[in-house]
Amino acid sequence: xxxxxxxxxxxxxxxxxxxxxxxxxxxxxxxxxxxxxxxxxxxxxxxxxxxxxxxxxxxxxxxxxxxxxxxxxxxxxxxxxxxxxxxxxxxxxxxxxxxxxxxxxxxxxxxxxxxxxxxxxxxxxxxxxxxxxxxxxxxxxxxxxxxxxxxxxxxxxxxxxxxxxxxxxxxxxxxxxxxxxxxxxxxxxxxxxxxxxxxxxxxxxxxxxxxxxxxxxxxxxxxxxxxxxxxxxxxxxxxxxxxxxxxxxxxxxxxxxxxxxxxxxxxxxxxxxxxxxxxxxxxxxxxxxxxxxxxxxxxxxxxxxxxxxxxxxxxxxxxxxxxxxxxxxxxxxxxxx
Amino acid sequence: xxxxxxxxxxxxxxxxxxxxxxxxxxxxxxxxxxxxxxxxxxxxxxxxxxxxxxxxxxxxxxxxxxxxxxxxxxxxxxxxxxxxxxxxxxxxxxxxxxxxxxxxxxxxxxxxxxxxxxxxxxxxxxxxxxxxxxxxxxxxxxxxxxxxxxxxxxxxxxxxxxxxxxxxxxxxxxxxxxxxxxxxxxxxxxxxxxxxxxxxxxxxxxxxxxxxxxxxxxxxxxxxxxxxxxxxxxxxxxxxxxxxxxxxxxxxxxxxxxxxxxxxxxxxxxxxxxxxxxxxxxxx
Numbered sequence: 001x002x003x004x005x006x007x008x009x010x011x012x013x014x015x016x017x018x019x020x021x022x023x024x025x026x027x028x029x030x031x032x033x034x035x036x037x038x039x040x041x042x043x044x045x046x047x048x049x050x051x052x053x054x055x056x057x058x059x060x061x062x063x064x065x066x067x068x069x070x071x072x073x074x075x076x077x078x079x080x081x082x083x084x085x086x087x088x089x090x091x092x093x094x095x096x097x098x099x100x101x102x103x104x105x106x107x108x109x110x111x112x113x114x115x116x117x118x119x120x121x122x123x124x125x126x127x128x129x130x131x132x133x134x135x136x137x138x139x140x141x142x143x144x145x146x147x148x149x150x151x152x153x154x155x156x157x158x159x160x161x162x163x164x165x166x167x168x169x170x171x172x173x174x175x176x177x178x179x180x181x182x183x184x185x186x187x188x189x190x191x192x193x194x195x196x197x198x199x200x201x202x203x204x205x206x207x208x209x210x211x212x213x214x215x216x217x218x219x220x221x222x223x224x225x226x227x228x229x230x231x232x233x234x235x236x237x238x239x240x241x242x243x244x245x246x247x248x249x250x251x252x253x254x255x256x257x258x259x260x261x262x263x264x265x266x267x268x269x270x271x272x273x274x275x276x277x278x279x280x281x282x283x284x285x286x287x288x289x290x291x292x293x294x295x296x297x298x299x300x301x302x303x304x305x306x307x308x309x310x311x312x313x314x315x316x317x318x319x320x321x322x323x324x325x326x327x328x329x330x331x332x333x334x335x336x337x
Numbered sequence: 338x339x340x341x342x343x344x345x346x347x348x349x350x351x352x353x354x355x356x357x358x359x360x361x362x363x364x365x366x367x368x369x370x371x372x373x374x375x376x377x378x379x380x381x382x383x384x385x386x387x388x389x390x391x392x393x394x395x396x397x398x399x400x401x402x403x404x405x406x407x408x409x410x411x412x413x414x415x416x417x418x419x420x421x422x423x424x425x426x427x428x429x430x431x432x433x434x435x436x437x438x439x440x441x442x443x444x445x446x447x448x449x450x451x452x453x454x455x456x457x458x459x460x461x462x463x464x465x466x467x468x469x470x471x472x473x474x475x476x477x478x479x480x481x482x483x484x485x486x487x488x489x490x491x492x493x494x495x496x497x498x499x500x501x502x503x504x505x506x507x508x509x510x511x512x513x514x515x516x517x518x519x520x521x522x523x524x525x526x527x528x529x530x531x532x533x534x535x536x537x538x539x540x541x542x543x544x545x546x547x548x549x550x551x552x553x554x555x556x557x558x559x560x561x562x563x564x565x566x567x568x569x570x571x572x573x574x575x576x577x578x579x580x581x582x583x584x585x586x587x588x589x590x591x592x593x594x595x596x597x598x599x600x601x602x603x604x605x606x607x608x609x610x611x612x613x614x615x616x617x618x619x620x621x
Contacts, residue, residue, distance in 0.1 A: 025507055026434045026517055037518035041434070044427025045444045049494060051485050052447050055458060074571050113361020121355055122362070133366045140372060140607055141546020143573045144595045147580045148372050151379075151588070195368045202365070226343060226351035237597035249453060258454020258549040259577060287552055306461045310454070317453035321446060 008138050008203040010324075011119060026106025053188030059310050062303035074304055076251065080269040082294050087301035089308060091269045095186065095279035096309075099261065100254040102275070103197055108247055110194075111201035119209040120201075138199040145240075146263035149192045154264060157191075162276055175273040184266035187275040189284075192260045197250035204246030208327050209240040240325030248320035255312050258283040280307040375600075380596025383589035388597075393559060393575070396584045403594050405561050409476070409570040412563060412603070413555065414545050416480035421487035422537050426526075428488065429495025429533070433520060445496070448489035459485050460553035468554060476562075476569035479555030483544040490543065493596035494536025499527040531612055542602045548573035572598045 004286070026038060057309075067074065077088030098290060118131055162181030166172030212235050220234035221227075266278020267288050280288075286302045293299040363374050373513070394401030428448070432441050463482035468474055503523050510520040526533070548571075556568040557575065572594050579591035 024435050024437045025504075025511075026521060027437070032518055034517045036519065040438075041427045041431040044424045045431035045492075047424050048428055048444050048448050048451065048489060051488065052451055054466065055454070055462040055485075058462045059458065062461060062465045062469075110361050110365050113358045114365045117358035117362040121358055126362075130362050130366060133369050136606075137369050139542060139602055140369075140453060141548065141573055141595075141598060141602065143546065143548045143577050143580075144372070144376065144599055147576060147591055147595050148375055150372070150580055151592075152375055198365060200369075224343065226347055228351040228354040229347070252453045256457060258455065258457045259573075263577070263580065281389075283455055283549070286457060286461070287549060290552060303461060303465075306458060310458050313454055313458070314450060316445075317450045320453070321449045 006196045007133060008200060010204050012208045033076060055310065059303060059307050061301040062256055063307035066300040067307070069297065070301075070304075075308060078269070078271060080301075084296045085295070085297050086299070088303075089282070089301075089305050090283075091271050091278045092282045092285045092305055093308065094271050095189075095265065096255055096273075096281040096283070098279070099189040099193055099265065099281055100251055102187065103193035103254040104247065104251060106194035107250060108189070111198050111246075111250070112205055112243070114198075114202045115205035115209055118206055120227065120231060120235075128262075134199050134202055135323045136199075137195065138203075141194070142257060142259040143262035144262075145192050145196060147261055149188060149260055149264045153192060154183035154188055157181070157185070157188055162187075166276075169189065171321055176275055179272070179274045179276045182278065183274055184264055184278055185276050186265065186272075186279045189261045189265040189279075189281065190275070192264055195253045196257060196260065197253045198251055201246045201250040204249055204324060205239075205243050208242030208246065208324065209235060211242070211328050212238045238330075239327055241323045245320045245323030245325075245327070248316055248323065252313050252320060255281075255316065256283050256309060258287050262287045282306070357476065376592065376596050379589070379592035382598060383593035386424070387592055388590075392561060393590075396586060401590065403570075403572065403575055403590070405558065406570040406572045406575040406594065407597065408546060408554075408563065409558070410572040410598070412565075412569060413480050413483060413551075413571055414541055416477070416565065417483035417487060417544055418537070418541055420481065421484035421540070422491060424484075425491025425540070426495050426533060426537075427489045428492040430499055430521065430526065432492065432496040433499035434525070444605055445493070448492045451489040452493070455549070456486060456547050457549040457552075459483075460550035463550065464553035474554060474556035474568040475566050476555045477565040479551050479569065480565070482550040482554050485548060486547065486550070487540045490540040491533075491537055494539070495529075495533050498532030498536065499525060501532070502528045535609045535613045536581060538605050538612070542605040542609070545602050545605065546573055548577055572601075585595070609615055 026034075053166070070077075070087060075089055076091060077086075078090040079086045079088050080091070081087075101108055114134055122130060156183045162177075162183070165177050166181065171177045216234045216238055217230055220230040225233060232276065261281050262284035265281060265284055267280055267284060268278040269280055270277070272279065282305045286306055289298070289302055293302060344347040388402040388503050389398055389407060390404050391402030392405055428444065432445055432448075435441055459482045462485070463478045467478035467481060471478075506524055506528060507520055511517070515524065543553060551571050551574050553572060555574075557578065558568045558570040560570075562569055576594040576598065579587040579594065582588070
């Protein structure tokens with residue numbers, strides 16, 4: 001099933017799984033040319049932590065004036081008023097969380113379904129085309145999702161879907177679906193995000209399902225389980241932490257996705273319970289106000305939002321990576337490879 | 338499957354759940370097809386030879402194009418690749434060939450985390466370090482932000498590919514008296530080259546459509562500019578600006594620009610896939 005390099009970089013499944021060889025053959029080299037070569041690739045490897053370190057330093061420096069002025073209140077207050085120099089990021093943080101939750105609620109069951117289909121059930125002739133189509137979703141630029149969202153998704157929402165939910169289903173009075181159907185809304189942002197994170201969750205899930213040893217499946221079938229019971233009782237529990245890692249990786253994408261959300265969420269500093277109402281996410285707030293920032297404090301406040309986003313996505317990604325690694329390590333230990 | 342213990346209820350559940358996964362696969366393919374269908378139908382009607390050769394024109398003037406944005410995007414991809422690919426490949430070689438080193442586990446972990454960070458953060462990073470001190474936006478800052486995104490991607494794909502090279506090949510080269518650096522470069526890297534090229538192309542395709550980092554760095558430019566020290570136009574930025582404008586003519590141009598952008602991304606991906614397929618066909 002290995003198809004070499006894919007569009008989505010899946011976190012390494014099994015760091016030491018390829019072979020048992022732990023000794024470094026390169027290390028033994030002692031000639032000058034060898035040492036220069038090893039020095040060069042070591043320096044390249046050091047660039048990766050250096051970039052990450054510089055990102056933290058740069059964003060922190062840019063955010064510092066705002067963080068010093070507002071302190072912790074920056075994340076808990078919701079007034080965003082450049083005219084009086086008052087900045088609170090709570091609405092953007094709220095919007096980021098809600099839009100990501102919508103995205104995950106829609107994308108997770110679909111992605112798990114696709115991954116299980118591809119690994120367990122798909123007839124061979126259908127496997128490649130479906131996998132290719134879903135992977136390709138990750139190759140479409142964010143701004144193109146935004147364009148499609150503005151001219152296709154938003155009109156469809158405001159003319160058909162939102163009236164249907166509010167009037168036909170009589171949900172218009174519930175807090176979740178109240179208010180005018182503008183189209184550009186938290187719901188639109190969540191929907192486009194769900195399409196965008198789907199390929200990431202499905203790619204990682206596929207990879208960890210493939211890492212479940214055959215013996216797990218054979219044992220369940222030998223005990224008389226149906227194919228579904230085998231998946232539910234033997235395969236998914238085994239791959240659970242890896243699947244959760246995949247979902248968190250999708251979460252990381254959803255939290256920081258910028259262009260499509262900026263174009264669809266309506267860009268308004270307000271916390272509203274209604275999914276029909278416009279809002280802001282951290283990333284869309286920065287992208288939307290950066291070019292028209294008035295004054296240094298406004299600019300720094302935007303960068304402080306970026307700093308919060310950086311901390312959150314770093315934590316989510318680190319945890320996701322660790323969870324995926326857990327699954328694969330268990331599977332490597334099991335099969336003794 | 339017709340074991341004695343399988344009750345009717347369990348059989349039905351099995352059928353239903355298997356059917357559900359088929360349905361999930363069907364639903365998941367709809368968005369891509371819908372997006373591509375709109376992109377082709379709206380984009381094709383707005384595209385003409387002028388689009389590739391003319392500069393953007395003010396609203397109301399016919400015949401404008403995105404020549405500067407197309408060239409700008411190609412320049413950004415080129416410079417970012419020039420900066421990012423050697424470092425990414427070098428780091429990948431390190432991770433694959435120095436498996437015992439403590440640095441390896443750390444760098445691999447950080448590369449994965451870096452891969453998942455939002456691209457807008459890369460923009461802020463490049464803006465703070467390369468735009469602010471200089472006092473103006475520049476193409477180079479944009480290319481560096483994009484290169485920073487490429488490096489962890491290329492690092493990880495290179496590592497995976499170099500790891501697949503059999504140890505015996507290295508031993509054979511060493512036994513023939515090759516020095517270690519020559520073995521690594523001319524035998525190991527040479528063997529894994531197909532996969533590394535594929536990984537590099539996919540990274541290029543990925544950064545081609547990036548918009549968020551460019552908002553803070555290369556900014557966009559209504560005029561013709563190929564200077565790395567000046568702001569430069571880019572297709573994704575142009576699509577963003579035109580899509581949010583109030584003019585129908587610009588909306589049409591946004592679709593055309595998006596079609597060209599996706600065309601560039603897909604052509605690069607396709608070349609990558611063909612390269613992979615040929616390698617597997619020949620390698621077996």
